[in-house]
Amino acid sequence: MERITGKTFCYVSIFLIVLLLFSITTFAATSSATKKVGDSSATGSVIYATGGYAELRADVNGGTGTGYAELWESKSWWPDEELYDINVNASNKPAANIDYYLTRNNGYYVKATGDTSINHTAKLID
Amino acid sequence: MIILLSILKYEIKQFLRRPIWIVLFIVSIIFCIVLPRENFTDIYDLPSMVYFVMCINLLYLFYGAEEARFEQRNYLDEQVRNLPYQNKYRLGKLLYWSLISFTYYLIFFVSILSYYLFYLQVGFALSTFQTTFVYTFFIWFIPFFFSTIIGYILYSLLPNISCYLLIIIVWFLIMPYNSMLGFIPTSLGAWLINGDPNITKVISVYDMEIMKVNRGYYVQRSFMLIILVCLYTLLTFNLKKVGRYSLVLLLLFSLCIPYFSPFVPQINNRQTNSNIGQKNFFTETVLLEKATDYTLNNYIFDINHHYSKHNLSYKVKINVSADNSDIQLALLDDFKVKDIKFNNKNVTYIHQDNIIALSLPELHGEITLTAETETYDAIAPTSYELIATTPWYPMNPKEALNPYKNGNVESYQINLSELSSVTTNLEIANDQKLQGEAYGPTILKGNYKEKDNYLYPYSVEIEEIQINKERVFNEIENINDRLAANLAPSCESVIVTTLYPAFSANPSECYLYKNEDINQSNNIFTNVYLNGGDTSLFEAIFNNVIEHESWQNYLKREYDEETITRITSYYKRLSEEQRTQLIQKWYKEMEGTVSAEQMIQDMEDKYAEG
Known part of the structure; x- marks a missing residue:
């Protein structure tokens, strides 16, 4: 049996890593981003919608002030588009959610933004 | 040449x-x-x-x-x-x-x-x-x-x-x-x-x-x-x-x-729907007791739209009749107050968290307020949507929290810098002023169409609006069922918004957001059913999120360990039917402003009932 050379091993590894990354981005059902205290924003990974309503939610983990969970549509070659956002507040509104209709096969992701003093998570659950 | x-x-x-x-x-x-x-x-x-x-x-x-x-x-x-x-x-x-x-x-x-x-x-x-x-x-x-x-x-x-x-x-x-x-x-x-x-x-x-x-x-x-x-x-x-x-x-x-230059080319800010679309007016300011016991009437506006960025300014005179000298008015922070006068004399005020707090020298008189904005998203260089249910103008905070339940009819007279392409819920008088009585002034600048009782942007089809309205009413029916309530916004007229991204209503008008991709039930619940005060625990129970980590963290900051354990454990033990009964009781008796102690007591009683 022929030995697998280092070069072939290298090619196969790269192929598998690319495949793995592709699989993660293609089939992940949740885009999640956690903005820590001191950060201005955090961005989640792109997910591809199955078509139908998905839940956009924001949850306060700590800190003070207001945070936003922004729903973005990813577009190749063009600027991404913000579709909607919801807010939470550490003092009286620790969680918020809405359902938003996502078009099948389009790419979407979330951004957690808001006051630097808040720690919160933005999630898009398809 | x-x-x-x-x-x-x-x-x-x-x-x-x-x-x-x-x-x-x-x-x-x-x-x-x-x-x-x-x-x-x-x-x-x-x-x-x-x-x-x-x-x-x-x-x-x-x-x-x-x-x-x-x-x-x-x-x-x-x-x-x-x-x-x-x-x-x-x-x-x-x-x-x-x-x-x-x-x-x-x-x-x-x-x-x-x-x-x-x-x-x-x-x-x-x-x-x-x-x-x-x-x-x-x-x-x-x-x-x-x-x-x-x-x-x-x-x-x-x-x-x-x-x-x-x-x-x-x-x-x-x-x-x-x-x-x-x-x-x-x-x-x-x-x-x-x-x-x-x-x-x-x-x-x-x-x-x-x-x-x-x-x-x-x-x-x-x-x-x-x-x-x-x-x-x-x-x-x-x-x-x-x-x-x-x-x-x-x-x-x-x-x-x-x-x-009074004109600037930069017109967009970060577009935050949350600032105008979702009720989060009084996040840190607690409304003072009796500070909302007053009536406002006879609004006279001079409004200037500056056709640049999100720029709009206005001066408004309002007759106020209060029970106490310390009052609070709701006005979105996007509208920066330049000055406030009472009977033509300057008064001191604090404007933060969308609330203006001021002390009146007398209980009856005329407030003159000058404000301008460069950031309010519902104002664009060639169009704007100023709608009655949002505190873009000074209003009672109770009305801002729930215009459907707390809206009052007031008289308005509005002078606009330019009347072309303006649609309103008031009358356009002979002298080119807007005037009339309403639950609040709605002024829309842009290309709108009117058919039956619908007022909507030119780019929207009436069939889409009817579908959207039907969906909203289904959601209202579902909430009514869960709360054993019978709220039914009359929607004598329906106004479709493009910039205000949520459903809202006062007793005569309904405001529908043109985008039908959003399930509106949360917005409807807070904008139509709740009436101000601290309803956070009630909302958590209603939305079935009390066990969620974010809520548990919140409770830890607000209450002692024993209170949290009791709320969570009783909540887990109650059946779906018992939870519904409690939700209906809290809504009927206190419109959702249930305290932690009351909640525990009621849960205990309900659990004991079996």
Whole structure:
């Protein structure tokens, strides 16, 4: 049996890593981003919608002030588009959610933004 | 004139002798259409080509630099300086660059329009074409032309290879991308941007709002033109001392334009639906007891829309009749209060967290408030939506929290700076004022249609609105069932909004958001059913999220360990039916303002009942 050379091993590894990354981005059902205290924003990974309503939610983990969970549509070659956002507040509104209709096969992701003093998570659950 | 034409002819011949630029220009057009071809759906998408337009601008910067390099390599400058027509040659060069960039722009524009018309078969009206043409003229053609001059000037000042690095840095700083990253503050950056100052969409009643060239664009482009032409003239023209000094003075004067101009090209801010769409008015300010025990009436407004950015200002006089001297008014923080007078005397006030707190010298009198905004998203340069259910004007905080339950009819008189394209829930009187009685003033500027009881943007179909309305009413019915309530907004008239992204209602009007992709039940629940006060625990139980980590963290900050354990454990033990019974009780008896102690007590009792 022929030995697998280092070069072939290298090619196969790269192929598998690319495949793995592709699989993660293609089939992940949740885009999640956690903005820590001191950060201005955090961005989640792109997910591809199955078509139908998905839940956009924001949850306060700590800190003070207001945070936003922004729903973005990813577009190749063009600027991404913000579709909607919801807010939470550490003092009286620790969680918020809405359902938003996502078009099948389009790419979407979330951004957690808001006051630097808040720690919160933005999630898009398809 | 003939000399100028001969110079143009000469330069065009030179251009044709260098096919590299022809090839680069043609390839750039092909790339701009072929690469994002799947993204093209409607003509409104053109501003989204911003990245490609940025690349074309870089190409023109290099082209300008190459023009300067070509001149230097062939010692053209020395030759021209000895000619009697030096200044005309330099002027001819400017005309030639404008001709080249305009020809490129025309080919580019026509190619894209053809793609829409013939390949995608998207038709559009003449007015759409006009808007598109004006937009692309200012955002595509003029920046291409300016880039050529900038490239030429930069290479003339730094005639070596490092100039190209400088060009890239300059390009990065003056391109729209900078407005997104904010390396230069937008107040200054907007004046330097050689392209579209808005990289993101501007939400408006008009799909093409982002393509509407406002007054700020004209001022900014004139500002840049003066600076570039002055610099070019100083560098290349043969001028006498007086001419040279005059140009320097003109240059210095034009640099001051941004400080004096009332119009600015930068119009978009971060578009936060949350600021206007979801009830979060009083996050940190607790409403003082009795501070909302007053009535407001006889509003008289003078409203000025400034057709630039999100700028609008107004002065309002209101008759107030209060039970206490310390009162609180609701007014969104986006509207910055300039001053408040009571019976023409200044009074002190604090405006924060969307609440104005002030102390009245007397219990009855007239409040005069002056406010202006540059940030309120529902105001765009050519349209706006000021709707009765939002505190864009001073109102009682209770009404702001729930206009459906706490709305009062008041009389209004409104003087607008311009009445064209304005639709309102008031009457337009003979003297061109808006006046009448309503639960609040709604003023919409833009292209709206009216049919039956619906008032809606021109781009929306009435069938869509009916479907959307039906959905909202189904959601209301579901909430009614869960709360054993029977709220039924009459919706005598339905107003469809594009900028206010949630359902809201007062006793006579319903406001529907045009986008039907959003399930509105949460907004309806808070905007129509809840009545202010601390309803957070009730909302958590209603939405079945009390066990969620974020809620548990919140409870830990607010209550002791024992309280949290008892709420959570009782909640887990209760059946779905028992939970529903408690929700109905808390809503019926206290409209959701249930305290933790009361909640535990009721849960205990309910659990004991079995």
